Amino acid sequence: MNQTRTKDTGSSTGNPKESFGNTLRFLTLRVNGSELRCAAPPKALLLDVLREEFNLIGTKRGCDMGTCGCCNVLLDGQAVPSCLVLAFDCEGKEIQTVEGLSVEVDGHLHPLQSAWAHSGGSQCGFCTPGFLMTAKELLEHNPHPSRDEIAEALSGNVCRCTGYKKILDAVECAAQQLQGISQEEER
Amino acid sequence: MNHPHDLPNQKHSLIGKRIPLIDAFRKATGQAIYTDDIKLPGQVVGKILRSPHPHAKILSIDVSEAENIPGVHAIVTGRDAENCFGVLPVSQDETALAVDKVLFIGDNVAAVAADTEEIALRALGAIKVEYQVLRPFLKMEESLEQVPEELRLHPKTYDGTNIHKQVEQDFGDFDRAYDEALWKKRQSFRFIGVTHAFTEPMCTIAFFDADERLTVWSATQVPHYLHRALAKVLEMPMHRIRVIRPTVGGGFGGKSDPFPHEMVAALLSRKCRRPVKILFDREEVFYSNHGRHPSKIDVALAIDKNHKISGLHVDALIDGGAWGSFGVVTAYYNGVLANGPYKLPNFRYRGRRVYSNKPPCGAMRGHGAVNTRYAYEILLDEAAHDLGLDPAAFRRDNVLPPNTKTINELRITTSGIGECIDRAVEASSWKDKYGKLPFGHGIGIAGGFYISGSALPIHWDKIPQSTVHLKVDLDGGVTIHSLAAEIGQGSDTMLAQIVADVLGLPIDYCRVFSEDTDTAPIDLGSYSSRVTFMAGNAARRAAEELRKALIQAAADLSGYPPEVFILKDEKVINCTRPEIQVSYREAVRRAMKDCGALQSSGCYQAPPMGGKFKGAAAGLSPTYSFQAFVVELSVDLQTGKPKLHDVWAAHDCGKALNPLAVEGQIEGSIHMGLGQVLCEEFAYNKGNVLNPNFLDYRTLSPMEMPRVHPILVETCDPEGPFGAKECGEGPLLPILPAVSNALFDAIGIRFYELPITADRIWRALERQKKSSATLV
Ligand code: FES
Ligand code: FES
Numbered sequence: 001m002n003q004t005r006t007k008d009t010g011s012s013t014g015n016p017k018e019s020f021g022n023t024l025r026f027l028t029l030r031v032n033g034s035e036l037r038c039a040a041p042p043k044a045l046l047l048d049v050l051r052e053e054f055n056l057i058g059t060k061r062g063c064d065m066g067t068c069g070c071c072n073v074l075l076d077g078q079a080v081p082s083c084l085v086l087a088f089d090c091e092g093k094e095i096q097t098v099e100g101l102s103v104e105v106d107g108h109l110h111p112l113q114s115a116w117a118h119s120g121g122s123q124c125g126f127c128t129p130g131f132l133m134t135a136k137e138l139l140e141h142n143p144h145p146s147r148d149e150i151a152e153a154l155s156g157n158v159c160r161c162t163g164y165k166k167i168l169d170a171v172e173c174a175a176q177q178l179q180g181i182s183q184e185e186e187r
Numbered sequence: 188m189n190h191p192h193d194l195p196n197q198k199h200s201l202i203g204k205r206i207p208l209i210d211a212f213r214k215a216t217g218q219a220i221y222t223d224d225i226k227l228p229g230q231v232v233g234k235i236l237r238s239p240h241p242h243a244k245i246l247s248i249d250v251s252e253a254e255n256i257p258g259v260h261a262i263v264t265g266r267d268a269e270n271c272f273g274v275l276p277v278s279q280d281e282t283a284l285a286v287d288k289v290l291f292i293g294d295n296v297a298a299v300a301a302d303t304e305e306i307a308l309r310a311l312g313a314i315k316v317e318y319q320v321l322r323p324f325l326k327m328e329e330s331l332e333q334v335p336e337e338l339r340l341h342p343k344t345y346d347g348t349n350i351h352k353q354v355e356q357d358f359g360d361f362d363r364a365y366d367e368a369l370w371k372k373r374q375s376f377r378f379i380g381v382t383h384a385f386t387e388p389m390c391t392i393a394f395f396d397a398d399e400r401l402t403v404w405s406a407t408q409v410p411h412y413l414h415r416a417l418a419k420v421l422e423m424p425m426h427r428i429r430v431i432r433p434t435v436g437g438g439f440g441g442k443s444d445p446f447p448h449e450m451v452a453a454l455l456s457r458k459c460r461r462p463v464k465i466l467f468d469r470e471e472v473f474y475s476n477h478g479r480h481p482s483k484i485d486v487a488l489a490i491d492k493n494h495k496i497s498g499l500h501v502d503a504l505i506d507g508g509a510w511g512s513f514g515v516v517t518a519y520y521n522g523v524l525a526n527g528p529y530k531l532p533n534f535r536y537r538g539r540r541v542y543s544n545k546p547p548c549g550a551m552r553g554h555g556a557v558n559t560r561y562a563y564e565i566l567l568d569e570a571a572h573d574l575g576l577d578p579a580a581f582r583r584d585n586v587l588p589p590n591t592k593t594i595n596e597l598r599i600t601t602s603g604i605g606e607c608i609d610r611a612v613e614a615s616s617w618k619d620k621y622g623k624l625p626f627g628h629g630i631g632i633a634g635g636f637y638i639s640g641s642a643l644p645i646h647w648d649k650i651p652q653s654t655v656h657l658k659v660d661l662d663g664g665v666t667i668h669s670l671a672a673e674i675g676q677g678s679d680t681m682l683a684q685i686v687a688d689v690l691g692l693p694i695d696y697c698r699v700f701s702e703d704t705d706t707a708p709i710d711l712g713s714y715s716s717r718v719t720f721m722a723g724n725a726a727r728r729a730a731e732e733l734r735k736a737l738i739q740a741a742a743d744l745s746g747y748p749p750e751v752f753i754l755k756d757e758k759v760i761n762c763t764r765p766e767i768q769v770s771y772r773e774a775v776r777r778a779m780k781d782c783g784a785l786q787s788s789g790c791y792q793a794p795p796m797g798g799k800f801k802g803a804a805a806g807l808s809p810t811y812s813f814q815a816f817v818v819e820l821s822v823d824l825q826t827g828k829p830k831l832h833d834v835w836a837a838h839d840c841g842k843a844l845n846p847l848a849v850e851g852q853i854e855g856s857i858h859m860g861l862g863q864v865l866c867e868e869f870a871y872n873k874g875n876v877l878n879p880n881f882l883d884y885r886t887l888s889p890m891e892m893p894r895v896h897p898i899l900v901e902t903c904d905p906e907g908p909f910g911a912k913e914c915g916e917g918p919l920l921p922i923l924p925a926v927s928n929a930l931f932d933a934i935g936i937r938f939y940e941l942p943i944t945a946d947r948i949w950r951a952l953e954r955q956k957k958s959s960a961t962l963v
Binding site: 051056057058059060061062063064065067068070097098099101102109112113114116117118120121122123124125126127128129132148150151152154155158159160161162163164165166167168 | 207208210211212213214215216217218219220221223224383384385386387388434435436437438439466468469674675676677847848850851854855856857858859880881882886888889890892895
């Protein structure tokens with residue numbers, strides 16, 4: 001209760017540079033293939049920068065302590081809770097958020113996204129972006145996961161609505177689709 | 188019974204189809220906007236100072252130092268708004284912020300609006316509060332004591348105690364049934380509290396603007412009740428307040444009360460005239476709780492010589508925490524909702540909900556029915572076992588027939604309980620497994636039933652419970668206006684499906700606006716499993732009005748009488764001569780010709796029903812869902828760890844308007860129910876929540892979930908929209924006792940206390956080894 005969550009983004013009344021001794025520094029991040037810049041204090045967390053500075057609100061804040069997975073993003077291809085990562089540690093790395101999934105497939109839905117929608121993987125949807133990123137990491141390393149492997153890979157993400165069944169269905173379905181796509185590419 | 192909408196010639200194009208939820212693509216792309224995703228120009232941060240004491244008098248609050256911190260825009264305390272509110276008009280005992288006393292650790296004491304969160308927190312730290320600590324009431328039994336006035340948590344309690352609500356009901360002659368019983372047993376059960384654990388923390392933005400109008404964006408299940416509460420607390424007319432519900436990240440009952448932080452954001456904004464956002468951290472979500480009540484339930488069950496249930500006595504002591512919330516209803520539901528799905532000729536109930544100095548409890552999925560259901564179904568299983576009966580067949584022999592009245596005058600119309608049992612038994616190969624699996628491996632069954640919305644609204648102002656407006660655009664697009672809150676359960680999709688089906692349109696013709704009190708007609712919101720039944724009926728009626736207008740237009744254009752037309756595939760078709768057609772758009776234009784705007788409205792109000800006795804309204808519903816679940820599991824005999832294999836979940840939802848969504852509700856309910864029976868626990872120490880985070884309050888992970896096999900039983904309710912009934916809460920009820928009964932089949936041990944964690948099972952197994960007793 002009452003811990004500081006967000007970084008100090010400066011105030012409309014005071015000088016942002018002086019706020020509580022948190023000198024702002026320039027931050028450059030590569031997000032979804034674009035170079036984005038802002039000024040942030042050294043302690044800024046990746047989740048705060050994505051949401052507050054870059055307005056990438058698809059990444060959700062569920063707990064601020066690495067326990068729900070709603071804020072998961074890919075950092076050099078690895079799914080991490082962005083609420084536990086310092087933004088400045090991400091400089092020079094490739095960050096992908098849910099908004100970047102469709103960028104990757106020319107603005108169309110990524111197979112994971114359409115599988116999610118068609119399988120009923122989202123109810124309230126608050127967990128969905130985090131799950132999508134975790135699932136993407138899984139499928140990149142293991143294109144044909146078993147149901148148990150999917151369940152294990154997703155066990156750091158909390159969903160309170162679906163009971164997970166349709167989420168596992170969605171990942172299975174996306175894996176099949178991606179396999180079809182890669183076979184087509186080979187031909 | 189014939190439905191007016193079941194015209195012989197108009198086939199359903201969308202009803203009963205597995206279609207993705209209409210917001211699924213927005214959600215899968217991160218485009219759905221939740222409250223915390225909204226940022227208004229000039230918005231400041233609101234933070235609440237919380238009580239460190241479970242029970243204390245506030246002697247003084249000094250905000251002078253905090254006020255002078257640069258970047259602080261407003262500070263409010265309880266004195267700024269003393270009007271009480273609460274979700275039920277009969278027990279309004281909450282205030283925006285504590286006025287004289289704090290009632291739990293985490294209670295709201297003062298609030299600050301500041302430029303940043305850091306400044307807001309510094310300001311909270313600078314507020315000086317002087318408390319006089321009072322004796323806390325932390326155990327339910329203590330709240331039964333008569334105590335001096337200053338130790339009562341609220342002015343309105345029973346007899347100088349801290350009892351909030353006491354209910355007594357007596358139907359038939361329980362004592363006689365018990366005396367004459369072939370089998371009988373009294374047993375005491377204990378349940379800890381559990382909480383919703385939705386993934387989106389509470390969040391509210393309030394903006395009191397230059398026109399002196401207040402707009403509140405909030406993650407709420409019931410915009411209408413929030414609207415009313417804001418009006419009362421802020422002493423503003425409702426027409427100057429607008430409530431907007433952005434996408435909601437799960438509710439399960441936990442966002443159905445109007446909340447103090449919603450009042451506080453509005454008060455702060457009125458003071459500083461800027462938009463104020465209050466976003467809870469996960470710990471605050473736990474502190475505001477409103478989850479399932481901990482309870483101690485004593486049950487006595489009597490079975491007569493014909494193996495029929497002859498009497499049930501329930502005595503429930505329920506821990507309500509600091510506020511009333513939905514508690515009056517909870518006090519009733521713990522007993523009233525034991526009157527199905529089995530025939531019960533004699534029933535006695537005493538329910539006492541007490542106040543205590545802990546975070547308030549409220550409505551949570553399966554509200555009021557879950558714990559008593561567990562107790563009842565365990566005793567039924569024991570009776571069957573002792574009498575040498577198959578527990579599935581024994582239940583089957585006792586089911587309520589359709590079209591009947593229970594002893595407490597609940598009106599039962601359609602009932603699929605028999606079919607639910609049969610199909611779950613069949614699908615699970617029950618007969619090959621029950622009592623035949625090796626030690627450590629077991630199968631269990633349990634039943635349940637639940638309301639499809641409360642027949643009597645909690646505000647007695649005689650307006651329909653649901654109203655839906657439709658507006659048609661020039662090109663035929665239909666805008667659906669409703670205040671039934673989409674909270675992930677798929678209600679927007681349900682409305683669009685119904686309207687599009689009636690009009691013979693593809694679903695993407697429909698857009699749903701269900702988030703704004705300024706544009707939507709009143710709907711009592713998403714709780715008590717009411718939306719499909721009530722808002723669905725309203726939508727169907729509104730769409731039928733439109734259909735009439737379109738058919739009239741086609742008749743005018745073609746010269747044939749209206750009776751011969753149906754709407755299908757974007758056409759109005761003469762079904763006696765199918766080559767005579769008017770396109771949907773032509774019909775729309777024609778229908779608009781004389782009025783300019785093509786609009787319609789439909790509403791739903793439950794028919795009168797129920798007895799005349801005190802509390803007769805509780806538990807009444809226009810229809811009930813029914814369910815029977817079979818669970819198969821095994822237990823690791825070394826560690827006590829249970830492993831769930833399969834759940835066969837038969838649920839009578841009347842008609843599955845969208846099977847994909849119905850299954851999702853069943854699967855989600857099972858996940859939540861499994862959590863309560865196996866691992867979830869809202870733990871306290873001296874009134875302090877011990878596990879206010881997802882690490883320590885553990886929900887089941889995908890790896891721990893069994894294979895769930897939903898079985899959809901369709902009894903086509905004559906009053907439901909296309910026959911539909913609820914599916915969002917009922918499926919939670921049977922999973923808890925079904926697991927426990929399967930554990931008994933596996934290891935021969937009964938569990939009368941939840942959660943049944945591995946260590947409890949292990950200890951019970953150790954005791955079992957030492958003695959031959961089978962009871963724990
Ligand atoms: S918000 Fe980062 S894991 Fe929950
Ligand atoms: S869909 Fe609501 S938390 Fe997963």
